[in-house]
């Protein structure tokens with residue numbers, strides 16, 4: 196066996212061992228799992244190439260011709276609403292000689308796509324519209340030539356892609372999550388703010404940080420801990436490939452943000468109509484592994500799109516979403532800059548710690564560590580990965 200194969204076998208054995216441990220004996224994955232390029236290639240092949248990955252939200256594509264460019268696992272894609280109003284995920288690779296047709300604007304509205312190299316043009320549905328000066332070629336059949344299309348599924352307004360033609364439908368494994376979050380009506384939300392962030396670390400470092408609330412006591416000691424203390428949150432049971440945390444909202448929180456009539460003085464944008472008392476009693480942190488993590492509070496959702504680009508490189512995009520009805524209330528729009536501060540503060544705190552994790556895990560002295568009972572979602576990620584390696 197080659198040295199690489201041996202190393203991979205050891206890491207896989209460690210993964211299955213982690214995933215099989217009882218709650219009081221759980222440990223982190225070996226540090227190499229967070230930077231080894233061979234392990235990353237295996238994870239990519241067994242996890243990301245075969246599961247569903249988040250691309251965007253339906254409100255980004257309200258009308259025909261709206262498109263987004265997203266690169267997923269090195270694959271240049273258009274997410275587009277075509278002439279008939281259908282969402283499609285098309286390759287951006289020109290059928291002539293393979294240029295990436297990325298337009299100047301990564302998002303916008305178009306009548307079709309034109310390759311800048313020799314001006315072949317395509318319809319929004321992907322079919323070839325026109326290939327100039329190609330009449331003499333018998334190798335091109337303009338009727339059948341079209342941009343390759345990939346499978347997509349829309350769940351709660353979020354558009355996912357898979358490169359695996361045999362991947363089981365996504366929604367089937369998200370029943371539990373859907374029941375829990377349905378009153379937020381994520382599919383009807385609009386994007387308040389979308390941002391790309393540098394994330395020079397392994398995708399699991401990014402995901403694991405979002406999955407657990409234990410770190411509120413350290414990373415967010417001054418920002419989130421006073422509102423949602425690490426000590427008071429619970430991990431709810433969730434199906435494999437999802438996680439769900441519940442952070443109780445204190446009476447003071449509800450008084451400041453929910454029970455005051457929306458006005459310029461009240462904090463937040465009010466409460467989304469249709470949320471039950473039980474919904475308002477706690478804020479939720481959820482994930483649809485491996486690419487979506489989210490934080491739902493009474494007036495909005497924060498969604499993280501996490502797509503690996505290398506063993507220590509991740510494409511990170513954050514979405515803040517809410518309902519138009521809340522934006523129409525008095526003074527709501529004027530409040531937004533101040534409202535964004537909460538997110539910016541805790542997100543910057545996380546990013547600083549993720550840089551420390553990245554450096555620490557590569558040190559010679561790094562070893563697997565014990566997980567607290569509060570870190571059950573880290574084990575849920577291990578269990579999900581272990582299942583993917585056994586599939």
Ligand code: FES
Nearest residue numbers: 289291292310313
């Ligand atoms: S490569 Fe696109 S038109 Fe030639």
Ligand SMILES: [Fe+2]
Nearest residue numbers: 404410414545
């Ligand atoms: Fe955090």
